[in-house]
Amino acid sequence: MTFSVAATTAAVPPSIPAAMPAAQPQVAAVTGRCAGCSARSKGLCAALTAGELPDLSASSRPLDLLSATPVVMEGEEAEAVFTVMSGMLKLYKTLPDGRQQITGFATAGDVFGLAAGQGYAYTAETVTASTICRMPRAALRRMMERHPAVQGRLLAMTSVELSAAQDQILLLGCKTAVERVSSFLLALSRRSRPLPDGTPSVFLPMPKVDIGAYLGLRPETLSRVLRKLEEAGAITRLTNDRIRIENPAALEAAA
Amino acid sequence: MTFSVAATTAAVPPSIPAAMPAAQPQVAAVTGRCAGCSARSKGLCAALTAGELPDLSASSRPLDLLSATPVVMEGEEAEAVFTVMSGMLKLYKTLPDGRQQITGFATAGDVFGLAAGQGYAYTAETVTASTICRMPRAALRRMMERHPAVQGRLLAMTSVELSAAQDQILLLGCKTAVERVSSFLLALSRRSRPLPDGTPSVFLPMPKVDIGAYLGLRPETLSRVLRKLEEAGAITRLTNDRIRIENPAALEAAA
DNA sequence: CGTGGGTTTGATCCGCATCAACGCAGGTGG
DNA sequence: CCACCTGCGTTGATGCGGATCAAACCCACG
Numbered sequence: 267m268t269f270s271v272a273a274t275t276a277a278v279p280p281s282i283p284a285a286m287p288a289a290q291p292q293v294a295a296v297t298g299r300c301a302g303c304s305a306r307s308k309g310l311c312a313a314l315t316a317g318e319l320p321d322l323s324a325s326s327r328p329l330d331l332l333s334a335t336p337v338v339m340e341g342e343e344a345e346a347v348f349t350v351m352s353g354m355l356k357l358y359k360t361l362p363d364g365r366q367q368i369t370g371f372a373t374a375g376d377v378f379g380l381a382a383g384q385g386y387a388y389t390a391e392t393v394t395a396s397t398i399c400r401m402p403r404a405a406l407r408r409m410m411e412r413h414p415a416v417q418g419r420l421l422a423m424t425s426v427e428l429s430a431a432q433d434q435i436l437l438l439g440c441k442t443a444v445e446r447v448s449s450f451l452l453a454l455s456r457r458s459r460p461l462p463d464g465t466p467s468v469f470l471p472m473p474k475v476d477i478g479a480y481l482g483l484r485p486e487t488l489s490r491v492l493r494k495l496e497e498a499g500a501i502t503r504l505t506n507d508r509i510r511i512e513n514p515a516a517l518e519a520a521a
Numbered sequence: 522m523t524f525s526v527a528a529t530t531a532a533v534p535p536s537i538p539a540a541m542p543a544a545q546p547q548v549a550a551v552t553g554r555c556a557g558c559s560a561r562s563k564g565l566c567a568a569l570t571a572g573e574l575p576d577l578s579a580s581s582r583p584l585d586l587l588s589a590t591p592v593v594m595e596g597e598e599a600e601a602v603f604t605v606m607s608g609m610l611k612l613y614k615t616l617p618d619g620r621q622q623i624t625g626f627a628t629a630g631d632v633f634g635l636a637a638g639q640g641y642a643y644t645a646e647t648v649t650a651s652t653i654c655r656m657p658r659a660a661l662r663r664m665m666e667r668h669p670a671v672q673g674r675l676l677a678m679t680s681v682e683l684s685a686a687q688d689q690i691l692l693l694g695c696k697t698a699v700e701r702v703s704s705f706l707l708a709l710s711r712r713s714r715p716l717p718d719g720t721p722s723v724f725l726p727m728p729k730v731d732i733g734a735y736l737g738l739r740p741e742t743l744s745r746v747l748r749k750l751e752e753a754g755a756i757t758r759l760t761n762d763r764i765r766i767e768n769p770a771a772l773e774a775a776a
Numbered sequence: 777c778g779t780g781g782g783t784t785t786g787a788t789c790c791g792c793a794t795c796a797a798c799g800c801a802g803g804t805g806g
Numbered sequence: 807c808c809a810c811c812t813g814c815g816t817t818g819a820t821g822c823g824g825a826t827c828a829a830a831c832c833c834a835c836g
Contacts, residue, residue: 359687359688359690359691361691361695361696365695366695367690367691367694367695369687369690369691380680381680381684382677382680382681382683382684383684387684387687388687410673414669414672417669417672417673417676418665418672420676421672421675421676421679422637424676424679424680424683425635425636425637425679426637427683428637428679428682428683428686429636429637429638429642431683431686431687431689431690432614432624432642432643432686433614434690435614435622435624435686435689435690435693436614436616436622436624438690438693438694438737439622439693439734439736439737440616440620440621440622440737441616442791442792443791443792473813473814473815474814474815474816475814475815479694481694482693482694482695483792483793484792484793484794485814485815485816486792486793486794486815486816486817487791487792487793489815489816489817490792490816490817493816493817506801506814506815697823697824698823698824728781728782728783729782729783729784730782730783738824738825739824739825739826740782740783740784741783741784741785741824741825741826742823742824742825744783744784744785745784745785745824748784748785761782761783761832761833
């Protein structure tokens, strides 16, 4: 799954495009859509050669979403998969009494909505305004049959996700609050660009309660741990949503 | 991946069979091995038709192992994948200071040792005496190329594992000790046969400390929770390693 | 019969949750 | 432009669930 519209491309009409039949005269334009997509080299799309892009463009549609918009609901019949082009989403499970556990955050290039069974395993909701690309399940199946590399890519991506899930199991099952937060900050810093001056930093667009729901901690605890890490000189809180890693080795030791 | 020797079949020499070139005269016998395997209909093997079994038999070798035998080590180069034919193994990750988190138990039909990266993501060790089937990574890759259904099967199995891992994340991140144990017992009871009299029961061959390491609890806590569930009439402890589910609804409510 | 690992039970401790209050920023309406 | 409101973040006080420590018990085993 996956493909995407370049961030610099003019917005595609977001209204109910999924129902539109593949119009022949648009094929060329549609090819251009995926070819110029910012996620072209990521997610599922990376499995396809340039010549195979029309297939991709024809079977997928971009969507522009505001923040806090639900995309799929846990348990709902899984009719499509999605690729993130820009923005961030949270994926979470809910217990009957309302407790929520965030199983992951999805950012540019990530794919979500793959279901092992009939229904989605989790709810997906935008954290920031996001652009995502929607591909019906049947189209994905067709893509896999037509382009074997897609299936291999999907397997590789699922394996990486499984490995990440097992790391999270280790974190939740064994680690203390300080260790969890340190691990989280380090993992994020590995995936993000350092500041202009070269020091590593992380961007946290999601509210603290969501970070807590991901790490199995309450927001109060998260706040206290961050203060402790700052007092220890390991990090500096630049703004509410950006943290500079002053001492990666100290975080490493705490994780 | 996967295949296996029927439990009733005479043991195949376990010594260093992986290095043996596929000997032509043995093909017939080797075909029979997988054809009569108790795991034939499970794991990866289920993806193959009878006619494709020789390929499977030629590239895999069964191993008989005593309990508490390590099979693969976390971080070690992943040279092979394994299918469980009988017995049970625990898969776990270890922190530098020795804390361990069991990420799963593998029983008949389960496949383990698939690695997203270069090295194994976890250590695998037998809990009971077990028979497992070993297939070199290169052979698995060849099987996937030659029999596309194998790749599809692998994807399906990995997806199911991912979903299970996310359930475990929910358990570890949100649930209380009583909820964890209840969920665990229910999950096991769904996968096991009821007693002769029809009441559901679960078999727990692993030590309590391992169940605790899976659920993020200490063995003392596990013992107390089981006593509480027994006093509540939800379960009965028949022996140290077998529990009868008296009241599934009560467990359901507690989970 | 003695030994040692796994299990159970009891007593105590501690890390994090919970409860409560306050500061602050952004949005709204006057 | 300002008063008000609302939601997020922070800080402090307190409580509780499960960890830790310690000891007895129970078998399986030699």
